[in-house]
Amino acid sequence: MTHKPQIKIPATYMRGGTSKGTFFKLTDLPEPCQVPGQARDKLLLRVVGSPDPYGAQIDGMGGATSSTSKTVILSKSEQPGHDVDYLFGQVSIDKAFVDWSGNCGNLSAAVGPFAISNGLIDPARVPKDGLCEVRIWQANIKKTIIAQVPMSNGEVQETGDFELDGVTFPAAEIQVEFVDPADDGEDGGSIFPTGKLVDDLAVPGVGTLKATMINAGIPTIFINADAIGYSGTELRDAINNDAKALAMFETIRAYGAVRMGLIQDIAEAAQRQHTPKVAFVAPAKTYTSSSGKAVEAGDIDLCVRALSMGKLHHAMMGTAAVAIGTAAAIPGTLVNLAAGGGDREAVRFGHPSGSLKVGAEAKLIDGEWVVKKAIMSRSARVLMSGAVHVPWDAF
Known part of the structure; x- marks a missing residue:
């Protein structure tokens, strides 16, 4: 019996803050997965190794925790005044479910470095040294995030002495600013949906x-x-x-x-x-x-x-x-x-x-x-780059 080979999809495995996940360029995904829907969800579930009744995600890129069962899809932004569109998928570990209802603030720190390194930012806006400001459109919640990414000799600086509790090793500091964070982005409702502080x-x-x-x-x-x-x-x-x-x-x-x-x-x-x-x-x-x-x-x-x-x-x-x-x-x-x-x-x-x-x-x-x-400092680092492999019928 002849078996079809696995499909290889360009991807980067990155840590951002105290999370890590698999990053994709939208245009690198198989065509059926470049739009929202069942095919995309099935692909991301297979990449991460879910659903896994053992709760271990052994057969995928996930790490069996909410902090490591994550996926990111990036593309050049279609929003005026922004560089990159950032779509985040939180993948359930034991269920066949991808939650698109929110953002990952930790992985937001890795979006800028990935976008710069993968040609999603206008080269004219990327300095050889110093800080590169990346304006991110967070597509899940329709919000702006601004990341200050350090550059060194024309490349993203990843190493440094910034220490972040929850991350073992130091790295370069990335300041992340969440613009107008206290609006739900869906109907312009109140910060406090019940109308009360308590x-x-x-x-x-x-x-x-x-x-x-x-x-x-x-x-x-x-x-x-x-x-x-x-x-x-x-x-x-x-x-x-x-x-x-x-x-x-x-x-x-x-x-x-x-x-x-x-x-x-x-x-x-x-x-x-x-x-x-x-x-x-x-x-x-x-x-x-x-x-x-x-x-x-x-x-x-x-x-x-x-x-x-x-x-x-x-x-x-x-x-x-x-x-x-x-x-x-x-x-x-x-x-x-x-x-x-x-x-x-x-x-x-x-x-x-x-x-x-x-x-x-x-x-x-x-x-x-x-x-x-709201502003805080995080760090990010590429852990592995290349391609993820999934069975031909994964989606």
């Missing part, structure tokens, strides 16, 4: 929780750690090895999604795994991070833990960091109160792998909170 969220089997529900960076539900029996200093195993806790957080997420207007019924939450996120906050405390490094209470403003794709994140999602920075800048939110309250333009929070600083400026205009930008 809401009472009734969750069957859990109780009525105080919650700040915000559309900034990514839709996020913030609750107080002590309201659900936690300190805010937990590491991954304390949550991810507790099936009852994971079920509780998913229930909170589902009911919060309904209150935020993201879904009409809690049953729809299973088909919207990437958004919203759930995070719990607590005042600053000293704890030991997952690497064994001490995080001192005096060095942070608060503690935050967040879940992504049903599991506690090993560090912090970039988009959730934007939500944290935005909420911290608005007096009266649970995040702001956990950080000590008052006005602030930046916040440093503790997460399982260490700490992260994010800046955001908020203003109250005509009774509505407006946040024009």
Whole structure:
């Protein structure tokens, strides 16, 4: 019996922030996969190695965590004033599902370097040395991201001494600015979809929780750690090895999604795994991070833990960091109160792998909170370039 060979598709495996994923140029994808639809989803599932009932993604590029089961498709931008269109697909590990509902803030740091190295940026805009400003159109949420990518002798600088908690080795610093992050991008709705800074969220089997529900960076539900029996200093195993806790957080997420207007019924939450996120906050405390490094209470403003794709994140999602920075800048939110309250333009929070600083400026205009930008520093690096191989019938 004759067997057809595998298909080879040009691709780059990249780390961006505390995530990594497989990057493609849109024009390198097989023609049926260059448009949204079943063929594209099937291809990306096969590339990453999903759905995998073993939860390991052994037969693909995924790393069996929400931080590593990611795909990115880039093309020259069709939006005025932008360089590159960035489409992000969060691939489910155990289900045949690609979630296109949100952005990956961490991988946003890798978009600029990939775009420069793969000819998606006008060469006239790329300096030989210094910083190259890349204006990114985030196609999932219809937002602008500006990345400052360091250049050295005409090439993207990847090595450096910038250290990012959650990433083992240092690299070159890339500043990422999220423009107008506190607008959901779909209907111009409020930062706070319930109209309140703090809401009472009734969750069957859990109780009525105080919650700040915000559309900034990514839709996020913030609750107080002590309201659900936690300190805010937990590491991954304390949550991810507790099936009852994971079920509780998913229930909170589902009911919060309904209150935020993201879904009409809690049953729809299973088909919207990437958004919203759930995070719990607590005042600053000293704890030991997952690497064994001490995080001192005096060095942070608060503690935050967040879940992504049903599991506690090993560090912090970039988009959730934007939500944290935005909420911290608005007096009266649970995040702001956990950080000590008052006005602030930046916040440093503790997460399982260490700490992260994010800046955001908020203003109250005509009774509505407006946040024009949120800024943080990340790093990115090419891990492997060449081609991914998939069976001929993968899509």
